Amino acid sequence: MKIVLDAMGGDHAPPVAVEGGVWAAQEHGVEVILVGREEDVRRELARYDTSGLSLPIVHASQVIEMEEHPAAAVKAKKDSSMVVGMDLVKRGEADAFVSAGNSGGVMAGALFRLGRIRGIKRPALSTIYPTTTGFCFMLDVGANTDCKPEYLLQFAYMGVAYTERVLGIANPRVGIVSNGEEETKGSILVQEAHQMLKKSGLNFIGNVEGKDIPAGMADVVVTDGFTGNVIAKLSEGLATSLLGIIKEEVKKSPLATVGALLSKSAFEQVRKRLDYAEFGGAPLLGVNGVVIVAHGRSNAKAIKNAVRVAKQAVEGGMLAAIKDGLQSL
């Protein structure tokens, strides 16, 4: 299997991207095609023992920066690592594309170069969300700020296809984010989408409130990209803030400080359970190719795991699953 890694994507690229790529090639036994400025990538690669690994470099002279306007950048920079990398997938020379770069850029690049799956109205960004019982799969988390009910219905089908076929959860419970449990609660958008989901044939459990998401009430959490983005960023921020508050209070008391030292291993486990790097990345669903978006702040472990997610998506037949799912619509 050949997986393209955007060697220039992410806050710590290229060093961290290349390190994660090497690690992925070792651990997941795939060919990792590093796309980026050849000189930079080669220099980074020289720092590792890559004997026996398949890590070809494909040169791309341009980089789409984090703060660039996505669509404009993708159009202007035809020789960027994103565009060149996507084209490898388009031409069938690679099976998947992974990037920790500008997520809007990945989205725009995927739309322009790979296109949508026939019948899909809007692709959606997804995320794996840690819960008390494990994790749930949430979409959209930022691709579509203003949605129509039918988009949310399609997000549900795509989310179920991915969750079943790639994450291995049978008959996943689907919930739609709302401001109350009852089906009469919610914005006009959510109320209309709720009615469509009820008739969808999916394992629809109804509305999920904010508190129900971290409690793990649903396996697939459907929402518009505005709300989903707020949820994802709020959750990350809140976990950080809360751990910060705990640290602050612990420091105030010498006894508590000793206590915290003794419970250090437990806190490390907590951080691990919440760590985005463990999940690596999540797919951009609805485009005609396997595209995995990793966190901009990705460290090498996150990049390595994002490549694993790509591998699993290819092995699980993600694209075929989504196409099958659409048939039932």
Place this chain on the structure above:
Amino acid sequence: MKIVLDAMGGDHAPPVAVEGGVWAAQEHGVEVILVGREEDVRRELARYDTSGLSLPIVHASQVIEMEEHPAAAVKAKKDSSMVVGMDLVKRGEADAFVSAGNSGGVMAGALFRLGRIRGIKRPALSTIYPTTTGFCFMLDVGANTDCKPEYLLQFAYMGVAYTERVLGIANPRVGIVSNGEEETKGSILVQEAHQMLKKSGLNFIGNVEGKDIPAGMADVVVTDGFTGNVIAKLSEGLATSLLGIIKEEVKKSPLATVGALLSKSAFEQVRKRLDYAEFGGAPLLGVNGVVIVAHGRSNAKAIKNAVRVAKQAVEGGMLAAIKDGLQSL
């Protein structure tokens, strides 16, 4: 000062409501008018030493239950504690109304009995949101699921009026919830409201992302009632989930368990900083009267503090402040 307390409102009413009312009369030196089924309220009241306190009972034979349809219930139950209590405020026989009951019912009751402040398009439910640096004031958290940009602008003015005059924060920083920092980010609603806020003369700091809210980036956080409700409930749920995960991991190790015992006091401080009961309740802004909504799960401390919030709102001239704020619009 006379504050009406809905003795039948909340998950644990009337016992907890009455207990909180007695406590409030003692601690805040106000007259607490207990509205509800006289026999029930009298029986609860008999359990306390109320000598020297002013705790009159006003009989109301009906109760609006938590799961009832708000508007229909308020219309049908003219002798409910909510309607009777609101009417005391309307007739000038009391200065404020406090309830931990059905928040939609409080909203409907306030609209029908007290009406809106002239010029206010939509009243908003607010909440005090704990942050790493203290708290912020967020609105709307559930009254209006579908908003227009001008509603959000009014929420900002009302929020600033309350935050300055009642919470005592000078020149509060106003942020609008969005899915990105740049002003071009956000739903159509948010982008339009952003432009209005820029010209508002308020201390507008721009978009706040999910992660920025718990970090305390803004003092007044403006959003639509759908998003605000999701944020408020998610935050409460996530804090609970996270503390649950910590407990779970701590229990796995005897050493960590000992450590946690030593740091118990620090964790109690953390819980206190996050405890909604400390804040008591938050106002329904935009109606023509001081109406404080407390959490449905309120304990006696939360009820007591909600009465304090009502007292502060009356003393701070909340209604006049909102009316003044509207002048500048």
